[in-house]
Amino acid sequence: MNLALRDIRHNLGRFLLTCVGLGLLLGVALAMVGIYGGVVEEALSLARNMRADLWVVEGGSRGPFAEASRIPGDVREAVARLPGVREAGSLTFQTVEARHAGGPMGVLGGAAPNEEQVRERAGEAGRQRIGAVLRLQVVGYEPDRPGGPPGILEGRGITRGRLELVADRSAGLPLGAVVEMANLRYRVVGISTRAVSTGGDPLAWITLRDSQDLQFRLTPPAARRAQQGGGGALPQDTVNAVIARLSPHADAGAVAAEIRRWKHFSALTGAEQENVLTRSVVDKARKQIGLFTTVLLLVSAVIVALIIYTLTMDKMREIATLKLIGAPDRSIVALVMQQALLLGAVSFTSGTALLLAAKDHFPRRVVLGLAEVSGFGVLVFVICLLASLLGVRYALRIEPAQALGG
């Protein structure tokens, strides 16, 4: 006869309500575990999506994500000529507050606009700023070279057209939508598989030339002022990094060491870049979330312990009676522990189910795999087991004599 189950069935409403409350708490703790995983994964996704074996950046800098890096665009040629390098591509990165200007603009297969059309569109956009604000991490790349979108879900990639844009699906932009950035309007020609920046902003790819315009071109009044002041316009063939993909048997460390010997340049292998991203760029966010998760788990443990202790106290007379009529200690321990574990199991299941149903609605990515969920389940099991010890200790100290008398 399982006394724990019978007692739970007798007070089913109270037990389920307790489980719902604890389940919500465990759901929040599990969400933090998922957000932690999401922060790390998002931090790495940008670098991983580039599938680069090497990152060539400004000398003394740790790359375009951790620090500012500007190098001439023609470095790509020099990198591509190195032994072991299969292909190389120039990239720019910048965070932009764009505006979603609404409906489609022209047909997807239309010809690329010429310089005059680009200036005309810039003028149109400048006259009337429209649409909802959208934060994007814009990547400028050379079509047919490394650094483009990792995969196209809808539409097509950028060919040679100017003012075309491929957006990550998390941006929520439909195909054909018009996006305004720095007085220029871009047409969404493709939707990529999920790719976000270290800050969780969706990525958008445009041509390197468009991105250099976006990043380095001065507005007409600023250009006039620069000209009147005697300074020329900034050189526009500047990029933030050059990435290289190596031949299968090439040694990334050796090629990186070769590039580091060049004046004014530095090189990081893919692994070094990932290390920079996780240890430097998102380190504080990672630690903050990790600490918060630990605090939540401690709070959960205390709450489980209190619930079990209270449940045991409520049964003081019943436990005393059981002892008096000869129930062995193991029956009393089983009663308390089984209830603690069942409480943990039901709460964990309900919290996990709730989180899995809601995780896609979180603003930032929640990464929960089987390893995270099962690991958390084991942790909840251990917490419940330890927390039940308080109840067990109380139960074992109940005197059978407490069953006697009024």
Add this chain to the structure above:
Amino acid sequence: MSALVELCGIAKGFGSGEARVQALSDITLSVDAGEVVGLRGPSGSGKSTLLNLVACILEPDAGTLRLAGETVWDGRWSRADLRALRREKIGFIFQFHNLLPFLDATDNVALAMTLNRVPLAEARRRARALLDHLQVGKRATAMPAKLSGGEAQRVAIARALANNPRIILADEPTAALDSERAQVVMDLLRQVAREQAAAVIVVTHDDKIFSRFDRLVGLRDGRVETV
């Protein structure tokens, strides 16, 4: 008849130094098989302490205690042994019946048997028969909260009898009942004592049932006053 409960020169005190309270002094008492003995006395006279001693919950400071022919507290008894002794040889009846609220009447009785390693199905079958015998069989599936005071006390008596104990200890079993039901409970205890040749000790303040005992033992200030 042979004595099932024998107390010889039993003494028990609590605390130490000036705060020490002598709850029982030089108690000598025996209860035979089939005998129903009432234990009465004012509050603080030592009734509960005596009951706890016979129930093997408290260890006496002096004297010997023999239950069903075995000397208890002679240094050979572990806590588990004492619990097993209670399980197998002693039945308890409480003032407020103390039925487990999450088990129905049958399982409350069957539980006592399963603790004694009787298979659950067999225990339930025997429990129902016992409830029928105590004329509360129709309430076999009722939860304790749904039972009347008299019904609950009958179920509690059934639980006390579940393992055919040689000794039955009852702590104010009629205190929560009206006089008619109190008489019925006492009749049941007398019947059980006869049928099972058990020694029954009842702690009570209820003078309406004094006449139902074979013997009434009075306690005052920890000593046997009248037998």
